[in-house]
Amino acid sequence: MRRVPSPHFGHWREHFAGVDLPVPIAGGATVTGVNFDNAASTPPLKRVRDAVNGFSDVYSSVHRGTGYKSRLATEAYEQARELVARFLSVDPQSQVVIFVKGTTDALNRIAAGQSRLDGRQVLVTEMEHHADLLPWRHRSGHVMVGLSPDGHIDLAAIEHALTEGKGTIGLVAVCGASNVTGFVSPIHEIAELAHRHGALVSIDAAQLAPHHRIDIGPASDPGHLDFVSLSGHKMYAPYGAGVLVAPRDFFAGAPEVMGGGAISIVTWDDTVWADLPDREEAGSPNVIGAVALGVAIETLLELGFDEMLRHEVELGQALHSRLRGIPGVGVLGGAEAPGAAPRLGLASFVVDGLHHGLVAAALSHEWGIAVRNGCFCANPYVFHLLHMDRREVEAVEGEVTSGHRKALPGAVRASLAPYNTALELDRFVEAITQIARGRLKATYEQAADGTFSPAGGWPRIASPLNTLVKIGGHK
Ligand SMILES: Cc1ncc(COP(=O)(O)O)c(C=O)c1O
Secondary structure: OOOOOOOOOOOOHHHEOOOOOEEEOHHHOEEEOEEOEOOOOOOOEHHHHHHHHHHHOOOOOOOOOOOHHHHHHHHHHHHHHHHHHHHHOOOOOOEEEEEEOOHHHHHHHHHHOHHHHOOOEEEEEOOOOHHHOHHHHOOOOEEEEOEOOOOOEOHHHHHHHHHHHOOOEEEEEEEOEOOOOOOEOOHHHHHHHHHHOOOEEEEEOOOHHHHOOOOOOOOOOOOOOOEEEEEHHHOOOOOOOEEEEEEHHHHOOOOOOOOOOOEEEEOOOOEEEOOOOHHHOOOOOOHHHHHHHHHHHHHHHHHOHHHHHHHHHHHHHHHHHHHHOOOOEEEOOOOOOOOOOOOOOEEEEEEOOEOHHHHHHHHHHHHOEEOEEEOOOOHHHHHHHOOOOHHHHHHHHHHHHOOOHHHOOOEEEEEOOOOOOHHHHHHHHHHHHHHHOOOOOOOEEEOOOOOEEEOOOOOOOOOHHHHHHHHOOOO
16 A cells, blocks of 8 residues: 655755765666665765864864864864763763764774673674674673564563573673664663663664664663764764763773873873763864764754654655565565564565665666665674574575675665655655566676676766865876
């Protein structure tokens, strides 16, 4: 059944930069591009882009300068921190907001502080992005719990592992929402379980923060969140900053990253560390990135964040039901778990008989539609969703380690943002319908690294870097 498009469709589009870009497609034509690759990275809000430009005029190094610009920059930087804190309902008494590069950086910082978890292990689920898996695997070691056959978090499995662990698990690390299925995790229930067993909880909110409300909760609430990590480039502020919210007492000793700005005094022999957050922000911070993130949060709230989220959910439900209606298309993961929040506006799918890379290349080359394909940096989850057993995965591992990346399984992912419209969805559904029928307008070649490109190559790209080089007068 066709859903009625949201009355808000197109409502927010004018606020996002670069979303009506003309893109070259097969046969020499040009169409307005469709970006269904928002889970990878998002375009900036225009207000953020303009604020970054404006702020560049007053930019200066923060904290240590008495000059007017330095004071102004410091104020903007600290305001951004304040905005993040309010956005996530951080408890400033017990928690600290630290600016980092992004979610990967944030999670690695927690893992680097592993000694503070007294050498205990980290519990992860099979759903995790590699950023929320490898730092634990290669530092503390992890216990990985399985999921339901449909790809949902299994609370009973988490509880069982915590009980079996008998106090050896110091942290439960889960994603707030999956970048593969869009399932939203029951983070407060997981937090309660972790706390009951004497562990902390870390939420990888790279996907959750831009598409869902997060309420960290006061430390007195058993379901409160201890760590929350997010990336500015996934929430319309792609200027290199992200956030780690952490318990203040986690960062009690010497920081992992040491240098200027992190100290109170350094003598010939002694170092006295500064208070938080400075102690964990050694070196010159990414002021512009942090300000951009602050402006993005302010803008989302002003434009109507909750309404945007409703629009995304509505369009996402239409994406799912229409994809499921196309013969030959299989969507990864089942419906939402009973009682769970609606999934994010995101769907990963496979097309019978066609390599995921070929589908993605054809969407781009023939329809001007940007998606992502592969395993989305979540190999174990994708293997689970594709129902691959250990023997099959080992066979693929053998192929890949001997250099044959063509063997890598995967899927195609379409991921939405508030500026996407029902008309764009129509074009996408039409494209997948044609592709699933085998109606490709061009021929494609697969390279040794597994990627597909049109025979004869992609249409030439006018790189903005070439333009910059020309402006600079260089060849
Ligand atoms: C669920 C999830 N976690 C972590 C990350 C890593 O984020 P970043 O690359 O911004 O560090 C991503 C990025 O795709 C993600 O989707």
